Amino acid sequence: MTINRLYDSRDQAKEQLGALFGDGETYDFVMADLHLREEPATMVYMNGLVSGQVVTELLTSMQAADDWDTLHDLMDRSNFITFFPYHAAGPAKDVDDLIDSVLSGQAAFIMDDGSVFLADVREYPGRQPEEPDNEKVIRGSRDGFTENILQNTALIRRRLRDPALRFQIHRVSERSRLDVAIGYIEGVANSDHVDMIKDRLAQIKHDGMTMTDKQLEEMLFKQKFHPVPFVRFTERPDICAAHLLEGHIAIVVDTSPSVLLVPISIFHHLQHAEEYRQAPLIGSMVRLLRFTGFLISIFLLPLWYMLVKHSDHLPAALDFLGPKEHGSVPLLFQIITADAGIEIMRLAAIHTPTPLTTAMGLIAAVIIGQIAIDVGLFTAEVVLYVALTAVVTFAIPSYELSIAAKIFRALLLITTALMGPSGFFVGTAVLFWYLCSVKPMGVPYLWPLVPFFPNALRRVVIRYPMTENAIRPFITGSPERKRS
Numbered sequence: 001m002t003i004n005r006l007y008d009s010r011d012q013a014k015e016q017l018g019a020l021f022g023d024g025e026t027y028d029f030v031m032a033d034l035h036l037r038e039e040p041a042t043m044v045y046m047n048g049l050v051s052g053q054v055v056t057e058l059l060t061s062m063q064a065a066d067d068w069d070t071l072h073d074l075m076d077r078s079n080f081i082t083f084f085p086y087h088a089a090g091p092a093k094d095v096d097d098l099i100d101s102v103l104s105g106q107a108a109f110i111m112d113d114g115s116v117f118l119a120d121v122r123e124y125p126g127r128q129p130e131e132p133d134n135e136k137v138i139r140g141s142r143d144g145f146t147e148n149i150l151q152n153t154a155l156i157r158r159r160l161r162d163p164a165l166r167f168q169i170h171r172v173s174e175r176s177r178l179d180v181a182i183g184y185i186e187g188v189a190n191s192d193h194v195d196m197i198k199d200r201l202a203q204i205k206h207d208g209m210t211m212t213d214k215q216l217e218e219m220l221f222k223q224k225f226h227p228v229p230f231v232r233f234t235e236r237p238d239i240c241a242a243h244l245l246e247g248h249i250a251i252v253v254d255t256s257p258s259v260l261l262v263p264i265s266i267f268h269h270l271q272h273a274e275e276y277r278q279a280p281l282i283g284s285m286v287r288l289l290r291f292t293g294f295l296i297s298i299f300l301l302p303l304w305y306m307l308v309k310h311s312d313h314l315p316a317a318l319d320f321l322g323p324k325e326h327g328s329v330p331l332l333f334q335i336i337t338a339d340a341g342i343e344i345m346r347l348a349a350i351h352t353p354t355p356l357t358t359a360m361g362l363i364a365a366v367i368i369g370q371i372a373i374d375v376g377l378f379t380a381e382v383v384l385y386v387a388l389t390a391v392v393t394f395a396i397p398s399y400e401l402s403i404a405a406k407i408f409r410a411l412l413l414i415t416t417a418l419m420g421p422s423g424f425f426v427g428t429a430v431l432f433w434y435l436c437s438v439k440p441m442g443v444p445y446l447w448p449l450v451p452f453f454p455n456a457l458r459r460v461v462i463r464y465p466m467t468e469n470a471i472r473p474f475i476t477g478s479p480e481r482k483r484s
Helices: 010-021 052-061 068-074 077-083 095-103 149-159 191-203 212-221 237-246 266-270 280-309 331-351 354-374 380-394 399-419 421-437 454-461
Strands: 029-036 039-046 089-091 107-111 116-119 165-172 178-185 232-234 249-253 259-262
Touching (some): 010 039, 010 107, 039 095, 095 107, 095 116, 149 178, 149 237, 165 191, 191 249, 212 259, 232 237, 266 280, 280 331, 280 421, 331 399, 380 399, 399 421
Antiparallel strands (some): 029 039, 039 107, 107 116, 165 178, 178 249
8 A cells, every 4th residue: 555645745745734724823733743663754633633542552653663674674665554553544645635634633644755644543522422312212222323423323333234334424515524424225225315415415515514414404405494304313323223224314414413314204203212112002002192292283272273263163062162251362362472482481491501490490380370370361271272282292203393383383373363264274285285295305295195105104103013024115215125
């Protein structure tokens, strides 16, 4: 393995790299002269991104003189790397590769003749894998993705020991040079989908990707002002591995603890790992409850408002609906205010320090809620239905879809208030049409409901036993539909 000569001399390399990285202007850029055996060299790296222990052990071993005279006589200077005592070392392809490698945490060794080779001694700062807060299970693995792309791909590889598993690395944006890995199983994932993601990654022209995975989603799939998520975010490696086996594609973004899964439908956002940690019957019941909760989160408040405002046609069995005493505050204002108040309390809980969350909850629930009812701002029934809607909204596994459900509920409530029963049904029809029209990556968002695939829909609604070999989802376009 020969080392590419990128510069005319080591001095030229030091001058150009020092000017580029700001030697003496930034404290974390290190350019140190040393000797590898008897060969003068310069080591270039970013302090804080390399393992100090590995570098120390590596340089210490290179100072030993045992058998060096024999090796020196046998070797050619151009293949010095062959005698470098480290497994993750290789030549730099060109100057751009050298710069990107140093910025990503690798150490560059510049020899006297201007040749350069790289040693992967990266050690990114970050936390250890732990169970994600929003995808907890009662029984199951407790590890989750971190902000380290190397750890994340290793967590997936640990569960899929398949030589066909691929992780293709790409660097995105002009300044942040963010590492993005496209993960898929060769022969299982649709090659057209993989090529589509590669092409769209290559088309991204942006200064930086500071919002990482979410910003990448908007740029890859042109989300614009669509409220529904076009990808599924997961922080669990077991969920990611299961989707890869189905033919999906995982997009792993460095510095993000979430992995993007594509292509997906709305039903993927309503599934949870807990369903597969229980017996098939129990898992099916939990899944049906979750689907029902999703529908309740959208339609309960608008439907209740419609029935209360047009109670003339209600049957006797539904006479209990609606407040018995109408206050001076309009019912629509009560619903919107209470719903917005719960959302504000949720935001307050996120930003409240942990030791104060209990006190904040007591103030919000007991003092504000009860006094609002006592003074007549809200009726008790409004608070009941708004609180019930909030609870079922929290039961949606996908945080992004739960926010979209709140937007749909608010719009449907407004159309019902403006047009009465006609507004409720027209709004429902428009919502259904919108979801049918959404096709990220050319995949229908409501599949397998629209277009209607009865067998696939049955497997979506019911959690079948894992002993039954199922076919891979049609939307993945996998060339191997039958699972072994």
